[in-house]
Amino acid sequence: MPLSSRPAAAVLATASAVAAALIGAAPAQAAAVTNTPTKLTTLAAPKSMTAANGRLFVSDGNAVAVLGTDGVTQKSVTGMFGARDVLASPSGDRVYVALSQAGAIAVIDTGTLAEVARYTTGECPVHLAFAGSRLFYGAGCDQWDGTIGSVDAATGTGLQTVETPDMYSAPLLAGAGNTLVAGVGGISSGPVYTYTVDGATVTGLAHKDTGGSLDRVSVSPDGKKVATAAGSPYHLAQYDAATMSVAGSFDTGAYPADVAYSHGGTMIGGGVDSTYGPGGNIVAFDVVAGTQVLSGNAHPKAAYNRPGPVSGTLTWSADDTRLYAILDDFTGRAEQPHIYYLAKGFETIPAPAVTTTRLTLVQPATAGAKVRATATVAGHPGVTVRFVRTSPAGNATVTARTNSAGAATVDIPAPAGGAVTAYYDGDDSNKASSAKVAYKTVTTTAVTVTGQYKTVNKVAYFHDKKNVVIKVAVSSPVAGRKINAALQGKSGGKWQTLQTKVFTLDASGRYYIGLVTANKRVPYRVVVKFTGDAYGKPSSATGRTLTIR
Structure with a gap:
């Protein structure tokens, strides 16, 4: 009585396992791309950053986070409701904070890290700039209600409004000397307006539609040049402040998102939202020669593409030896969709150290049980380990952070046998490492x-x-x-x-x-x-x- 295959039986389908150039000059050769160091921060929602008194001040939700240049938060100044632009005084002893949800500008002493004054403004102040003796703010709560106001920079008194054309949103501001610049983001024309400031009098100079969804504006320290960063074209554009005629451009590749002149005026920095581009995401150019002096590749995770800078966070150190920016690493995870890093342009990275990842598995003891994986990255507490299960039943990834001993443990579903690989992706200072162990199911x-x-x-x-x-x-x-x-x-x-x-x-x-x-x-x-x-x-x-x- 032989056995046979059952011809009428149903068979289930197999499951699937699833270079800078000035106008009129020949293009200058771009600087070689160099790795730029980054440091993990604890920021939650950064909007703007400025450097003052050896520290970095970052608007972060309803607070201003005070960071050291190592990215570590030294203090959080609270009560800063809707904190947006932060702006250091020329002397560096004060930082001004636009409070979009409080109708005011807060003044922080950079020595004591305490709020020492609060200036009343109109509703929804967002962007800040100094020009002449005035502190200007760009405000806007809704579409097509952007306005510009100002107060006396020293006392916060003498509230005035600047007459402007209709503006789609709170105007981006920049100022130096007696020059004030206002740009309107959020619309394709990217209009930019320049003004001269004499005491409390503000007089319009020029206007130009720069195009390309404007992200940021900056003014040279002498007030004679204006620079813009926009999604298009793929360069930092420079204009004459008095006429808004083109006065140079600095090629960045796609997509420039931030711009800032150095304090000395000899360099212009840019932040580039360029995930895969060849030219770096933290860049700088010699303003006179047009040559690129920094093409920084800031990538906090060695195995990942580099994150883009947060527009508004590009800032120079007081001595112009460092160009800082906050990077937004989008994770896609519901519990923590964004992780923010401090990038430090013009700082060199030592050769990354070799790391070792060890992996042990507790094999499933019963049918349907999970496999327990423990990875140890010796000497590296608080780093992320990716556990990747490969199996005929499909692949799965689980992440965990190492504890104080450098170990991370996870339980991974094991619908079929296979292997688990633990990956430590490394960072600027440490090489990546991994380990793989096979397992069988009961x-x-x-x-x-x-x-x-x-x-x-x-x-x-x-x-x-x-x-x-x-x-x-x-x-x-x-x-x-x-x-x-x-x-x-x-x-x-x-x-x-x-x-x-x-x-x-x-x-x-x-x-x-x-x-x-x-x-x-x-x-x-x-x-x-x-x-x-x-x-x-x-x-x-x-x-x-x-x-x-």
Whole structure:
């Protein structure tokens, strides 16, 4: 009575495992791309940054975070509702904060890190600039209600409004000497307006539609030049402040998002939202020669593409030896969609140190159990480890941070055997490392007699062998897995093997067996053994007794 494949049985489908140039001059050769150091911060929603008194002041939600140049938060100045632009005074002893949700500008002492004054403004102040003796603010709560106001920079008194054309949003501001610049973002024309300031009098100078969705404006320290950064064209554009005629451009590649003249006026810096571009994301140019002096590739994770800078955070150190920016690393994770890093242009990175990742697995002890993975990156607490499970059942990734001992442990679903690889992606100071360990799942084999039969004393009685269907299932399925099936008959009170045959399971781990021939009134049963493979441990099962009447 040979075994046969059951031709009428359904088979489940296999699951899928799833260079800068000035106008009129020949293009200058771009600086070689150099790695720029970054430091992880604890910022939550940075909008603007300025350097003063050896520290970095960052608007962050309803607070101003005071960072050291190592990216570590030294203090959080709270009560800064809707903090937007932060602006250092020329002397560096004060930082001014636009409070968009408080209708005011806060003044912070950069020595004591305490608020020492608050200037009343109109509603929704967003952007700030000094020009002449006035502190200007660009305000706007809704579309097409952008305005410019100002107060006396020293006292916060003498509130005045600047007459402007209709502005789509709170205007971007920059100022130096007696020059004030206002730019309007959010619209394709990218209009920029220049003004001269004499005491409390503001007089319009020139206007130009610069195009390309304006992100930021800057003014040279002497007030004679204006620079813009926009999504298009792919350069920092420079204009004459008095006429807004083109006065140079500095190629960055796609997409320039920030711009700032150095304090000495000899350099112009740019932040570039360039995930894969060849020219760096923190860049600087010699203003006179037009040559690129920095092409910084700031990438906090060695194995990842570089994140873009937060527009408004590009700022020079007081001595112009460093160009800082906040980088936004978008993770896509619901619990922490953004991680922010401090980039430090013009600072060199030492050769990254070699790291070692060790991985141990606790193999699944029961069918359906998870695999427990522990990765240790010695000497590296608080770093992220990616655990990647590869398996015929599909791939999965789980991340975790190492504890104080440099270890991270996760439990990973294991629908089938496979391997787990732990990746430490490294950073500017440390090389990436990884480790891989294979695992097997515990399997269970089941043999089920189905079809039209009657049970008497636990024996299945069939009228015809054609009605017999024996379903075999092995858990933690892997397509193409083999089983050994033995048909046994009982004679003289003993089970004897009549036939053995190898069958190939489908992607769901199942197979259906029928009987080709069978003697009547003889007890039969099927014994199935799965001998194990690279993905699963052995298991076996014996089906119930059946008889053909």
